[in-house]
Amino acid sequence: MSEFTAPGILPCQSIEALIDQGAISSAGPWDTDQVQPASLDLRLGARAWRVRASFLPRRGTVRQRIAEVAMHELDLTKGAVLERGCVYIAELQERLKLPKGISARANPKSSTGRVDVFVRLLSDFGDAFDDVNEGYEGPIYMEVAPQTFSVLVRTGTRLNQLRLKTGEPPRLRTESVGVDLTGEIAGFRGRRHAGVVDLDHVDGHDPRDFWEPLYPRDGQLLLDPGEFYILASKGAVEIPVMEAAEMTPIDPSVGEFRVHYAGFFDPGFGTDEAHGKGSKGVLEVRSHETPFILEDGQTVARLVYEPLTEKPSRLYGDLGSHYQRQGLKLSKHFRVWGE
Template structure:
């Protein structure tokens, strides 16, 4: 059984392991889990029809069911059976379709899906009796809930949509600086904009790879703007990006000024590759370099940036950034995030980009907006 001691002592589980867990009943769905929910090393979680408005964010106390929060704080019910509008800035508590009956020793961690982070939606997962967001303890059995706050836009949603994803693991193992340098000798992991491999001595630091912001294009990013129109997520629709975002350009000196508390989409100057036996989590570069959030959706699947048989490798990473305390000035070459590599339980059988339908950003260039928008000309 997956998760019991043996060959899977460490590492994030891949597609075949997740499917086995579903077959064993450790991963359960109110509706049957769909094949497209199983990603290279994660599982897409989906909304159930049961939702509530809350006056603010709240965590269960140790031993307290999440459902008790609904009664304690007089949460107002919202039915997601049909398309429903969620207001910007409102806290929603929504039960997920998926529930867990995890084996001993197997834990779960969640974060935003990439498309959801790019529209400035904050999601956090809650589990019964566990006073922490996003980290579900080993051996947990019970319901899962998601706290959802759209920071910039009104949304139209319905049950069945996926806002976040889960990875499962016995023990997460991050590559050390020495191990990263060894991987660079086998295969470069980072390239510059011209396609030249970057030496490990120039980017390996603090058990990760440092990446810088790209300020060379005519449009270097996007800033969210107030819109009277909701972003429709419950049906395929390509929205006009200029209705929701305004393009960002640098000053004559090549400097980009980010306004405090405004949501921005930027891109890295470098292109990254994630081998099939590893995954990556994007982390803020350093709190000492400025207090900002670098990414909502920090998990990069194995195979990201890998193009077998092609000379040009690597894909730029998109940053979702908000400066908290002050306006922020960015200059060319400024480090903006750190990429930490972790081991999988084994090479994935389904690398990112192998199936175009589920790999929307495999060949993204520059500050790519979410898949809900037309690509600007």
Template structure:
């Protein structure tokens, strides 16, 4: 029987060696995805666009007003840019891909979308057998940024079939694989009172477990250099402390929060944050979405999950309270477990994540004033 699902790191490596993925670097492989690297070819553009079927981005640029952008210069706030990605693709006829921003992009309010040759959809390498180049649309929303060639702002996950859970599968896997925890308690399907009955899990907002429950972006003109690892929190954010009743969020502002629940992703599954619908309110709760196999699993399966960081922007003035529905995830099958699980990676900034966590460009364990 043919195995179906998402491709693992070893399977991505095979595609690289066979020439299905060109210019990819080994260090950019993840347990269930591949980081995409920016080149030195960039343009300032009037707005973001989509190609028609069969239309190359390079050809479309000939009719779209654009200006060459030297990466020695800053990426200004609220200006759209287009950067060619280094990787090229000649995917097997049964393999397709979807992209998501990386955590560092999402947590710094940098909006990125992948445009693929001939694909009139964002963040999609479809249909199966995609061949062509990728470009990255970049727009810094809260502060100007500095990028260098080789920086990774987005990632791609590959599939040979859609294996996202339906509600029945979720009910079984939830307990068998210990997918959801709260304060060392394994959550079963009967305890989940708010659900969409579509195979997804709705997670809630944590405003009570720690003194600092979130961060609000200051929206400064200070430059954020993605290559640094020594920023102070107060350079770009201010902490939000545990409220007595609720928090007031401003329309259009940008916040970092955490889920109340801890998510555990076993080796044979992958996970993704997906959009909440309008019944939950006028807000967006995430910009980075992929959660790799092994997240919160522990080195040998002893893990009891790990909370997820939320990147939240309300589109109206919003009052939020502890345990309010705030985000949504879906699980899907891996074709095979990855060679290296997320919790066995040594270079991740988020292995000890508990509560809201800013990006890897900020110093860990800071005491806020």
């Protein structure tokens, strides 16, 4: 991998170079589509543990802390159901030996956030979720906490992704993201007592068993406390080929809700060059303790753009994508509404 002269997000060819150098290794063979334009999909390993509580391993290893809080162990090689309302720690197949100057940050994959599964990355002696320090060497783990649906996972299931970077990439710009409440269906609300979602079964679930369609009234939507919603952005989202973006929650003073668990947008999303012009951002919204009336066009999140160190050799959608050119869309696990 060549030396970088400026801070930035590493593109796919640089991630592949790190793999070739052994800076990123795996317990099993790599999947052919695992490296995305500016991120690396991470895969569940062989074991997970049901734990009493979430934790940060600030003064020890993740395995040491698991021994203190584990309730029982699950064998993921045979598949296991992770129950909603419970917290699990899973080992990942990937292991890191980051060179000096390279750090990383993780985020849930889009499909994970859209089924309201809260995931966070853990590293040994880490004092923050999702962030991996420069030069870190060791295993990585994932906290998994299904919120609305219980989910079926197995060894190899991909729930989060890793973005690698040099230095501290500058914020190129920040854009406000509004919500669209003008469609015939404004969004979907998760059914709390639905069945299990198999996270490796694409197009394998009837959405009517898991979701309730929502119809706007006068461009407004009432968010009920504790409920989970899928909505769409008012405008299209476009990520230039030399940039990547992360969608971040708004300041709590603007509204009593959280938007977007899955925050990474790879270069090429929504662009003409990648045949995705007009793609919208899908918003994963969870209301807090107070009912809140959301209005059409209201700002609900912000997109923060950062530079890549160089142009990626492939763009979002080149390996196939369920979400390029999307409008209001449920996760890939569900058939298209109405079909």
